[in-house]
Amino acid sequence: MKEPNSPDSPLADLCRQRGLKLTGQRRTIAFVLSDSDDHPDVEELYRRAVEVDPRISIATVYRTVRLFEENGILQRRDFGGGRARYEVADGDHGDHYHLIDADTGKVIEFENTELDSLLEGIVRQMGYDLVTTRLSVVGRRKAKTRTRD
Amino acid sequence: MKEPNSPDSPLADLCRQRGLKLTGQRRTIAFVLSDSDDHPDVEELYRRAVEVDPRISIATVYRTVRLFEENGILQRRDFGGGRARYEVADGDHGDHYHLIDADTGKVIEFENTELDSLLEGIVRQMGYDLVTTRLSVVGRRKAKTRTRD
DNA sequence: ATTGCAAATGATAATCTTTCTCATTATCAC
DNA sequence: GTGATAATGAGAAAGATTATCATTTGCAAT
Numbered sequence: 258m259k260e261p262n263s264p265d266s267p268l269a270d271l272c273r274q275r276g277l278k279l280t281g282q283r284r285t286i287a288f289v290l291s292d293s294d295d296h297p298d299v300e301e302l303y304r305r306a307v308e309v310d311p312r313i314s315i316a317t318v319y320r321t322v323r324l325f326e327e328n329g330i331l332q333r334r335d336f337g338g339g340r341a342r343y344e345v346a347d348g349d350h351g352d353h354y355h356l357i358d359a360d361t362g363k364v365i366e367f368e369n370t371e372l373d374s375l376l377e378g379i380v381r382q383m384g385y386d387l388v389t390t391r392l393s394v395v396g397r398r399k400a401k402t403r404t405r406d
Numbered sequence: 407m408k409e410p411n412s413p414d415s416p417l418a419d420l421c422r423q424r425g426l427k428l429t430g431q432r433r434t435i436a437f438v439l440s441d442s443d444d445h446p447d448v449e450e451l452y453r454r455a456v457e458v459d460p461r462i463s464i465a466t467v468y469r470t471v472r473l474f475e476e477n478g479i480l481q482r483r484d485f486g487g488g489r490a491r492y493e494v495a496d497g498d499h500g501d502h503y504h505l506i507d508a509d510t511g512k513v514i515e516f517e518n519t520e521l522d523s524l525l526e527g528i529v530r531q532m533g534y535d536l537v538t539t540r541l542s543v544v545g546r547r548k549a550k551t552r553t554r555d
Numbered sequence: 556a557t558t559g560c561a562a563a564t565g566a567t568a569a570t571c572t573t574t575c576t577c578a579t580t581a582t583c584a585c
Numbered sequence: 586g587t588g589a590t591a592a593t594g595a596g597a598a599a600g601a602t603t604a605t606c607a608t609t610t611g612c613a614a615t
Contacts, residue, residue: 427590427591429591429592431592431593464594465593469592
């Protein structure tokens with residue numbers, strides 16, 4: 258058993274900060290998410306959560322992921338493929354963006370402050386405050402410059 | 407009955423250009439799409455298509471929309487809400503982007519050449535050729551400058 | 556620490572969107 | 586016009602997500 262003061266994951270702390278009841282399952286899912294630096298779908302999150310606590314239900318993963326999204330802890334992404342994928346939400350500063358390899362489907366993250374401020378400016382000029390940016394560029398790997406064969 | 411030389415919709419022509427068999431249903435769906443300047447989902451497209459030709463099936467709408475997407479005639483969009491939405495694909499020049507009102511869900515289109523070239527450049531620097539850009543910024547209508555109440 | 560209550564969970568049914576199946580029909584080249 | 590081939594319609598099936606409801610749990614007040 259853990260002692261009451263054992264350190265929680267960053268996301269579990271966020272969860273508490275938002276006034277959400279911190280159940281064992283939420284603690285587990287928060288830990289799994291804090292531990293992930295990719296973009297898992299619910300099925301994959303469930304798989305990882307079960308490794309930590311085998312008596313967790315996939316229904317709870319769906320519920321928790323939705324709850325976390327509503328509270329700005331998670332962001333839902335759609336990279337095609339029919340299932341939603343999730344990642345920890347960015348802070349207030351700069352969002353990050355995704356480049357998707359057209360052939361392999363691989364997701365590559367990138368940041369760009371020039372892009373941040375350009376978008377910010379465009380949206381402001383249209384009379385809005387920017388809340389979130391969802392940007393994925395699909396690209397195809399360039400042929401090498403010295404393609405001779 | 408239409409004469410064989412009756413003018414087809416721009417999308418129907420595109421359809422023929424791509425070597426796709428131009429059936430009555432595809433002609434209808436192409437017409438409906440050419441006629442739409444919003445972002446209908448399949449259900450909505452089906453509704454509009456039935457007004458033109460009542461004996462069309464929703465399965466065919468699903469099939470056609472997928473076919474058109476695979477052939478670069480349509481682009482699939484995800485604005486949340488669980489269902490895919492479609493719009494006519496942009497030409498080779500500049501993509502267009504979407505601003506989504508956080509409160510109403512309303513979709514506002516915009517273009518920006520500076521954004522076009524910035525993205526192009528970023529992707530190139532990462533070693534890729536840009537294929538498509540999927541960008542939606544979620545924004546909240548700014549409070550008026552003279553908010554006093 | 557114990558109690559009580561509101562909220563969360565598990566298991567599964569239900570829903571919703573999209574794809575598949577297969578018998579029938581239509582397209583297009585000849 | 587004919588025929589081979591592909592497209593369609595109607596409904597079943599699949600896949601992802603949400604709802605249901607009896608049971609369990611977290612947490613605040615005692």
